[in-house]
Amino acid sequence: MSGATPRVVMVVDDASLVRLYYRSVLEPAGYRVCEALNGLEALEQLVAADIDMLIVDINMPVMDGLTFLRALRQRKERFASTPALVTSTEVGAQDREAAEIAGANFYASKPVSAHHLLEVVALLSGHKT
Amino acid sequence: MNELLEQFLIESRELVQQATLDLLAIENDARDRAKLDSAFRSFHTLKGGAGIVEFPDMVTGLHAAEELLASARAGSRAMNVAEIGNCLWALDQVTGWLDEMEKTGTVPIDAGRVAEEMVRRFQPALPGGSDSAALSPPDWLAGLLAAYPDDARQAVVALMFQPDAQCFFRGEDPLALVSGMPGLLAMRVDEVNPWPELDDLDPFECNLRFAALSSATRETLLHHVDLTNPSAAKQIEIRALSPIRLEGLKFGPTARLILEAQRQLLSHEETTGMAGRVGAARRVVMNVVGRYGEYSDVAQRYERLLAAEPGDRQRAILQALLTEVLEDGQDPEPPVDKTALSPGDHSAATVRSLRVSVERIDALVNLAGELSIAKNALAHAAALARGGTTATSLAVLLEEQQARLERLVDQLQRSVMNIRVLPIRQVFQRFQRMVRDLATETGKSVALVTEGDETEADKSIVEGLAEPIMHVVRNAIDHGIERADERSQSGKPAQATISMRAAKAGDTVVIEISDDGRGVDLLRVREVAFQRGLISATTTVSEDETLELLFKPSFSTASTVNVVSGRGVGMDAVRSAVEALGGSVKIETESGKGTTVRFTLPYSVLMTPLVTVEAAGQIFGIPLEKVVETRRVSAGDISAVGEARIFVHRGRTVPLIDLGSTIGEPGCRLPMDEAQVVVVVMENEMCGIEVDRVGEKMDILMRPVEGVLAGLEGIAGVTILGDGRVMLVLDLEAILR
Numbered sequence: 001m002s003g004a005t006p007r008v009v010m011v012v013d014d015a016s017l018v019r020l021y022y023r024s025v026l027e028p029a030g031y032r033v034c035e036a037l038n039g040l041e042a043l044e045q046l047v048a049a050d051i052d053m054l055i056v057d058i059n060m061p062v063m064d065g066l067t068f069l070r071a072l073r074q075r076k077e078r079f080a081s082t083p084a085l086v087t088s089t090e091v092g093a094q095d096r097e098a099a100e101i102a103g104a105n106f107y108a109s110k111p112v113s114a115h116h117l118l119e120v121v122a123l124l125s126g127h128k129t
Numbered sequence: 130m131n132e133l134l135e136q137f138l139i140e141s142r143e144l145v146q147q148a149t150l151d152l153l154a155i156e157n158d159a160r161d162r163a164k165l166d167s168a169f170r171s172f173h174t175l176k177g178g179a180g181i182v183e184f185p186d187m188v189t190g191l192h193a194a195e196e197l198l199a200s201a202r203a204g205s206r207a208m209n210v211a212e213i214g215n216c217l218w219a220l221d222q223v224t225g226w227l228d229e230m231e232k233t234g235t236v237p238i239d240a241g242r243v244a245e246e247m248v249r250r251f252q253p254a255l256p257g258g259s260d261s262a263a264l265s266p267p268d269w270l271a272g273l274l275a276a277y278p279d280d281a282r283q284a285v286v287a288l289m290f291q292p293d294a295q296c297f298f299r300g301e302d303p304l305a306l307v308s309g310m311p312g313l314l315a316m317r318v319d320e321v322n323p324w325p326e327l328d329d330l331d332p333f334e335c336n337l338r339f340a341a342l343s344s345a346t347r348e349t350l351l352h353h354v355d356l357t358n359p360s361a362a363k364q365i366e367i368r369a370l371s372p373i374r375l376e377g378l379k380f381g382p383t384a385r386l387i388l389e390a391q392r393q394l395l396s397h398e399e400t401t402g403m404a405g406r407v408g409a410a411r412r413v414v415m416n417v418v419g420r421y422g423e424y425s426d427v428a429q430r431y432e433r434l435l436a437a438e439p440g441d442r443q444r445a446i447l448q449a450l451l452t453e454v455l456e457d458g459q460d461p462e463p464p465v466d467k468t469a470l471s472p473g474d475h476s477a478a479t480v481r482s483l484r485v486s487v488e489r490i491d492a493l494v495n496l497a498g499e500l501s502i503a504k505n506a507l508a509h510a511a512a513l514a515r516g517g518t519t520a521t522s523l524a525v526l527l528e529e530q531q532a533r534l535e536r537l538v539d540q541l542q543r544s545v546m547n548i549r550v551l552p553i554r555q556v557f558q559r560f561q562r563m564v565r566d567l568a569t570e571t572g573k574s575v576a577l578v579t580e581g582d583e584t585e586a587d588k589s590i591v592e593g594l595a596e597p598i599m600h601v602v603r604n605a606i607d608h609g610i611e612r613a614d615e616r617s618q619s620g621k622p623a624q625a626t627i628s629m630r631a632a633k634a635g636d637t638v639v640i641e642i643s644d645d646g647r648g649v650d651l652l653r654v655r656e657v658a659f660q661r662g663l664i665s666a667t668t669t670v671s672e673d674e675t676l677e678l679l680f681k682p683s684f685s686t687a688s689t690v691n692v693v694s695g696r697g698v699g700m701d702a703v704r705s706a707v708e709a710l711g712g713s714v715k716i717e718t719e720s721g722k723g724t725t726v727r728f729t730l731p732y733s734v735l736m737t738p739l740v741t742v743e744a745a746g747q748i749f750g751i752p753l754e755k756v757v758e759t760r761r762v763s764a765g766d767i768s769a770v771g772e773a774r775i776f777v778h779r780g781r782t783v784p785l786i787d788l789g790s791t792i793g794e795p796g797c798r799l800p801m802d803e804a805q806v807v808v809v810v811m812e813n814e815m816c817g818i819e820v821d822r823v824g825e826k827m828d829i830l831m832r833p834v835e836g837v838l839a840g841l842e843g844i845a846g847v848t849i850l851g852d853g854r855v856m857l858v859l860d861l862e863a864i865l866r
Binding site: 070072073074075078080081082083084100101103104105106107116119120122123124125126127128 | 381383384386387390391393394397401402403404405406407408409410411412413415416417419420
């Protein structure tokens with residue numbers, strides 16, 4: 001929990017532009033960013049790496065965001081409780097609820113402004129400014 | 130008692146036990162770093178726990194002990210025997226507090242004196258602490274804040290006040306000055322200079338320094354000091370503390386939104402991945418709360434608290450916290466902590482708890498599942514019967530199910546008994562400390578070796594073993610074991626060994642306590658028995674019979690202690706304690722080689738709950754399941770109907786029977802204004818039993834009636850009380866007939 005160690009955020013999104021955007025906002029603010037292209041890749045990486053927080057897109061090939069979250073929360077390992085921010089282009093209350101039921105900690109609709117993103121990520125990951 | 134306190138008691142006892150073992154190991158080998166680290170951690174965790182249950186005196190006392198251990202860890206200097214003794218003493222005090230908390234369900238309020246003594250004992254050993262004790266400026270502030278972390282968060286100012294040494298001659302009362310301070314949150318008193326020997330002490334000189342935390346402002350305090358004691362203002366130091374406030378929690382709008390989302394997340398009754406969701410919500414809540422610098426310690430307290438709780442409790446605690454934070458926006462104090470101090474929570478004060486392994490609970494859960502399947506099969510049979518199945522085929526089905534149920538119920542019974550089972554280690558462990566202390570007291574060198582610690586027995590047996598084992602160990606050290614020089618002369622190792630062994634044998638558990646001392650002097654035992662009139666001069670007594678004499682109550686008197694070089698003290702007490710547990714005791718001895726005391730105990734017991742009553746000068750037990758209530762009936766409300774007496778109980782006419790005259794001698798009771806009555810119910814009929822006094826409720830192991838009492842009507846069984854008395858358990862059916 002000390003401010004010295006940077007928080008590690010994993011971006012799970014199939015769109016390279018989106019991943020680049022998150023990276024460009026978060027890295028200058030002192031985060032370490034790693035990437036996964038879909039839910040399955042994210043699960044594989046979580047087993048090996050120590051991740052402080054996830055940013056998860058809903059619509060992805062191979063394994064979508066909600067399936068990934070459901071699978072994640074059922075894991076026995078510690079990483080099952082990794083805080084997760086779900087983002088999606090859909091703006092309906094339905095999507096928000098579906099994300100919650102799947103086990104998301106917070107929901108933001110795309111596009112997420114840099115300012116808002118930094119605020120939310122700092123709170124969810126416990127980043128010390 | 131609330132769960133937090135319960136958990137604290139369980140853990141603290143384990144920590145005390147662990148720390149004791151570590152300290153004893155350090156005493157043997159002062160360079161044992163691992164044990165030193167472990168002891169330090171135990172003290173540290175104990176202190177942390179005390180902070181969580183808001184027991185500042187324990188925090189203060191243990192902090193001092195922890196400092197000592199920390200300095201021993203940091204430096205190359207090894208702890209000396211006196212320091213280890215102080216640490217063990219501190220653990221004794223903690224055990225005393227824990228006992229009190231277990232009884233009252235609250236934190237002791239008068240622990241300050243002991244805590245001060247603890248601080249005092251540990252002060253001189255601290256490096257550089259020989260002259261000015263912990264609170265000398267500028268350390269006083271840090272020490273004060275560390276000792277009262279919770280008060281420190283509410284405090285506005287800290288005050289240090291060192292009265293003039295001659296202040297008593299001016300009629301001043303510094304204690305009244307400080308304790309009457311407005312907004313006082315915490316106070317500690319330290320000596321300015323180390324206390325001199327009692328003979329050199331000048332009781333008229335003030336050697337005290339006060340340090341206090343207050344929620345009042347600096348101005349208010351100065352005003353108070355000026356009014357009460359103008360001359361004191363000169364030696365007073367007041368420091369403003371950083372304005373950390375718990376009130377007016379200022380979570381930003383995004384933080385509130387995120388916390389709200391966690392509440393939502395926790396509210397979904399989705400069964401899959403619940404642990405993961407609760408864990409994720411917990412991490413986010415802690416991250417959000419912890420980001421507000423002033424709440425990071427609150428977040429850490431919560432983390433510790435939650436980590437100890439099972440998943441569903443975590444969820445409930447988080448939900449309570451979120452509701453509080455979001456709806457009041459005020460106080461992120463753990464809600465459970467509040468209940469710890471709420472009055473009226475003492476009702477369930479002495480909750481007895483038991484740690485049960487998950488496997489055993491799982492076994493029960495599985496059985497419960499199988500039982501409900503068996504139940505469904507009965508419904509199926511009923512449906513078949515309704516559909517007109519033949520009686521024969523129905524009977525086959527029912528017999529099958531009956532056999533299945535029988536097997537399950539049998540398993541259930543065994544599983545339930547297994548839950549009450551504890552490892553003997555729990556009782557053996559305590560003796561490491563006792564053997565050390567007794568050996569030191571008597572100037573002998575004794576090592577304790579245990580074997581079969583993992584052997585299990587019923588909780589009541591494991592707990593009941595401590596006392597008889599203690600008697601036996603005491604005897605062994607006092608009488609059985611020789612002094613080192615005597616041992617060397619007879620070619621034995623200078624250090625004596627007491628070994629405790631436990632083993633399971635069929636349905637019984639065997640406990641053996643052996644020493645390698647001089648053994649029981651059978652000749653002397655016979656002599657003493659003769660002097661006490663237990664045997665006649667002409668009787669020939671075998672070795673076994675001689676050893677049996679040791680268990681006679683009249684044998685174990687104080688005057689024989691010095692005569693008999695071996696056993697003698699309280700062996701009758703040992704026997705009655707072991708028999709009360711349903712076991713038996715045997716002694717084996719070999720002259721010059723040592724003595725072995727063997728307890729044979731049942732592995733499990735079924736306890737009968739009963740209430741004790743006194744009548745005709747005797748004590749009786751009435752099975753609790755028959756008792757409706759106990760009450761007083763005034764003499765005027767009892768009317769005679771022929772030979773019998775009746776009274777009205779809850780609108781019903783109930784016969785009244787005098788237990789004394791039924792079982793003892795008739796008419797031995799003096800007429801009284803009120804009758805003490807136990808109302809019992811038998812086959813739906815109520816009946817009042819008049820007794821002299823109603824005693825306590827207890828769980829006993831009932832034994833069948835043997836010997837001269839065997840033919841007696843109205844006695845269901847006997848039990849042996851803790852003090853060795855025999856109590857008859859009443860057979861109410863027979864009495865009321």
